[in-house]
Amino acid sequence: MKTVENKTLLEVKNLSMNFGGLKAVDDVNFVVKKGEIISIIGPNGAGKTTIFNLLTGIYSDFGGKIIFEGREIQGKTPQEIVMAGIARTFQNIRLFKEMRVIENVLTGTHTNTHYNFLDLIFRTRKFRKIEAEKTQKAIDILDSIGLKDKMSDYSVNLPYGDQRKLEIARAIATNAKIILLDEPAAGMNPQESEYLLDFIKSLVGRGYTILLIEHDMSVVMNISDRIYVIDHGKKIAEGLPTEIANNKQVIEAYLGKEEEDVA
Amino acid sequence: MLKLKNVHTYYDNIHALKGIDLVINRGEIVTLIGSNGAGKTTTLGTITGLLKPKTGKIFYNDKEMTGIIPGEIVKRGISLSPEGREVFPQLSIHDNLRLGAYTRKNKKEIEESYDMVYELFPRLKERKNQVSKTLSGGEQQMLAIARALMAKPEVLLLDEPSLGLSPNLVQMIFKLIKDINNLGTTILLVEQNAKMALRVADRAYVLETGKIIMEGDAKKLLNDENVKKAYLGNL
Amino acid sequence: GEKESDTVKVALVAPLTGDFAEYGTGFDNAVKLLADEWNEKGGVLGKQIEVVSYDDKNSGEEAASIAERIVGDKSISAVVGHFASGVCMAASPTYQEVGIVEISPSASHPDYSSEGDYIFRNNSLINVEAAETLKIASEVFDAKRVAVLSVKTDWGTSTSDILINDLAAEYPNLEIVGHEEIVDGTVDFSPTVTALMENEPDTIIVVGMYNILGPFTLQYKDVDPDINLIGFSNAYSEQLIELAKEDAEGICLPTIFFHSSLDEKVATFVSSYEEAYGSIPNSLTAQAYDSMGLILTAMEKSGSVDRETIKNELYNITYDGISGSTTFDENGDALKTFNWLTIKDGEFVEVER
Amino acid sequence: MIIQEIFDGLTLGMVYALVAVGYSLVFGILRLVNFSHGSVYAFGAHIALVTAVSMGYGIVWGLCASVIVTGLLGIAIDKISLEPLRKKKSKPISALITTIGISYIIQNGLMIVFGSESKWFPKIFDYGMIYIGNVALKSTQLGIFLVSVVLLLFLTFIIYRTKVGLAMRGIEQNTKAAYLMGIDVNKVVSFTFFLGGASAAIAGTLISGYYQIVNPQMGFIVGLKAFSAAVLGGIGILHGSVLGGIVVGISESFGVSYLGGGYRDAMAFLILIVVLIVRPNGLLGKKKVEKV
């Protein structure tokens, strides 16, 4: 049984972002509490990925406030944001293609691997200990997501679905507190989605908080504590999965009328 | 119409397709399902000439077309909406569509095709001049499908067309597949959303680690217990 | 005791390929020509002469590597070679260390010959030749305002430096009004022409080979057809006339070798060279020919092909070659006398003094 | 004086621009730095020399022959060495080294056939000097200027106004997708190389006619500087090459006057680095949009 502490982890206030004349994100507010799984859904081009980009510091020039663990994110570099505890996956997969699966994960541990140049040049005891530790951790993460068998493969050779999983593994390795998943189930078949769903749930059990963008309603409705709905950059609804599934405006703009597959 | 005979395809020394036999008849919708890495994309790549089969033959309209360059295959009437969208990132939506119609000559018909795809995807029309790299994932997916349609193919190959699209658009796409099929286009559909795919398809093939392990009437497979368990999920 | 071999080997090292291949090939041709001539007459000390050619592409690194190779080959008695001073100087420490004579037909860097007692050159020292150009300016052209254009190589820089800072003072009627430098391989001289024109010179001394003097002449005479131009001996080449056509008329230069000279030895050399290779030899080619002559003569006079004996002998001989009579001073620098040439009706002729 | 310097620089700039356009063209389509371009340019000049002088057909035929033969050389280079690399999806740097290998072959081939010495080349557009005030302008300079502009307009037309031009741009951005659109990628690329070779031939012939000198090494330093000019303007952008060429030309001309001829060749690279630090995509280059 998971526990949602009533502690606000991430708060977004009046978030806005323009591209030329286009208001990609328009005055969006939301809150994520520690231990929650929150989904952001909405039609294509609604501005979901852009919100992730703002949260991770890819665009620095935006309106509104992002507050993570009580501190403002504005003006921080992407590195600082990762170190503060926000990690993500990409909608268009961006793995380190010519690196092996395990090296991808080890790269995720970059910010929490602490030894200095002399340690690494002389391969000191400390260095070897930390390297072994991190490698062990990477193997464990891969094991938990089902990629252990493929850890020596080059990531570019993995099938699509495995690449998505590897992205998640890499994000976990950063020791982030909150993990932003951008359409993790895209390209997976229902059975794999189900497996993924269990995995995401297990992450919460291990103390992570999840912010999720997903179009697969079977995943979203099953997993989310709460859902925010975005359309044309604006938040048009928020609530529990059941509320959202029956929200007229959401059905109109997003779910479609004759949706029979949603449970 | 399109026939694959004992096709084997390799990536260097990874044996990805291990003897695929596949037939698509004129006017059919055929779907190819299977889990990650089963070889679906590889199959489509082999048909379109992007990958060369090591052994085996491909026939189109009873003419062999194994080893022909992709450009020629498109001219003969086969077009693909590829996995991963593969848009031309720095070109506008409109230029992407123009390239979609690259092999066609008749200006008037091309104009009609523009009208058709813009009507199908009003978002693309709105953003006609936006550089396609800046489109959202779903918008790029729409563009990839629209671009494949611009070739006005006899056989349309779709690699996970619903990927990244919102639920209402997914429904729209499946309806679209039915519609263009009714207008005479033969369709080979690769989908993760096996349930939907089997619903619209006439026939289906199930692929597992480079081999076809099952084939038959789509509706029958939809109710097959094994298929249900492996590919349809129980959510 | 090594077994007496019946050939004498002399190494020739020069750029046989690459940007300076024309000079290197000239060296190679000349040296082989002389060896053939001697061989026909019975060789040296009764042995046939064999020329071993190496290509250093005018690169210091290649040169150093070849030098190691040569000094390791005990059958080689002496070396003619290396083209540019810089390249010579990459190789000469090795020659000096092991003790084998190197005569460069072309090196002109002041420091080159002081690398050691095995290191010689059969080329006039730059200050001598530079003095000749000033003499031409003063005596042939009666120049008042002289500008200098020099190529930015070891040779060009040292020559122009000596010319302007040391020698010009000896000619009080003549003023140096400008100095421009260009890098080797330049074909566009317009900015240089513009800069030189500004000082209104009546005469320009061009410290550069024919491939600079030629196009420079064309481009300068476009804007000032009356300019007097003076070159150096390494611009002495049929190519100069070929490149600058009518504009070449009147160019003057000092040289120790003149192919249409009335001297019989020169005439024979030029005709046999032309017969063998189909082109007219230039100054440096002639100097290479004489370099080989010096070595062979030293062998003959000393009666030995021993490396050290050859060296010692070289300091004693006076060699009457096609580039004038040559002796070496204690540095191993050759002492030479100059002809003055000018171009008239598309041909090099001697300036009447 | 300053005006004269500017004019000198302008002409020199157009010389670089003519060569730079060829770099830009091939880079714009293939993202390939074609280091053989300089030697192809020298090759073009030699073909013109052979046809015009040795065979005595005159400069007009020399130019025509050069354009065709050099264009074909361009295609051959692509077919023999680069097409296989595209098939294997090699890294751009491998292709770059290949083009360097090609340039060794061409340059040394020229030396073996023609000898390494400089040769005389007939003058073109020779209508004497044109004086504007006391600024002297050679008619050849004017000729080069006009030809560059026409060539540029022609190439721009092809790339931005024709279907094959759209295909070229498509190939650059996503070769796989270009195949899927039915574009015969290899043909279009060959065509690009033909244009590149032909433009090098035009440049080689005109410039040789201007300086009246050719040699097998002529392409090397001009090639490097033209390449800098192309990058300076924003590589892949044709009119950027012209702008870059002019900037390099003029800065060289001033460099000679104020720093001395020794720094001349450094000017192009100095300006290049300074500009790139301020504008990382060149003078006219736009930042590529990144979408995550």
Next chain:
Amino acid sequence: MNKENKIHSIYNKLLDKFEDSKKLRIIIYVATLILVIALPKIGLSSYLIRVMTMIALYSLLGQSLNLITGYTGQVSIGHAGFCAIGGYTSALLNVTFGMNFVLSALCAMIIAGVFGFLLGAPTLRLSGTYLTIATLGFGEIVRMIALNWEGLTGGPLGVANITRPVIFGKELTTFNGGLFYLIMFLLLIVSLAIYAIVRSKMGRAFMAIRDDALAATLMGIEVTRYKVISFVISAMIAGLGGSFYVHMVRFIDPNTFNFDISILIVSIIILGGMGSMRGIFLGAILLISFPEILRFASEYRFIVYGLILVVMIRFKPEGLLGGQIRRKYRMPSGVKGGL
């Protein structure tokens, strides 16, 4: 399986054996050491020793470039510029102050490193070709400055009469094999250092930047900082190489380290295989010995050389030992659960 793959798999098997057995490893290391020590003593001509010295020197330079190009993905075609800076630093310190190789090489590394920083810091924002061409410009500018700053560098006259390295009172020459031992020693140190860097957090950061700089940023890697670090380290090694070279040939002028040298270094890593340390050695062996072997071809030599480049890359664009390695990942010791 085709032939090429067979060769590869045999190679991989051998490597596996090598890495799995500590005994084998020690035997091979000791054997190599003995071989290296013995080589100059078994009566090889000084010419051959010199060629081997050059191979070792270019391996060192190749390792240096491989760090920025193979691992960090920043293509530099002006690497000779760093060699030149190192070379001139050493040459001038030696000639003016009589500084011995050990000290002058150290200074050469530092100065070259400083220039690596100066070039790297502002230009590493550049992407792909723009950076490549900036490095080309850098190499040329260094050469031009060497040519024109006559007061410092002697201009086109260069710097002559540099002394040979003297170590423990003994002058190292080609003849006594000393230069060969010295460069082999330097190569060993450099290779070990690079290996250590590559198999660490830093090496992974380099590779991540190479593969996807933006994703690397979002893993918390300070992209510019790491790029600059790799540039500085690489420049220092190149400076060391330059220093060794001038102490060996005892002369430097502006053409000593020209564009051709930069290209030679790049060719070595391309041919050997970018990102493969073993490949670099192979590349250096091939490209340094080819011209020597091809001497007989005289004027056709460069054509043949060009052909070799073109043909080798055509058939193996990722380099002889480059590309993906089909071997399992080597775990650090003490890790359980590895495959």
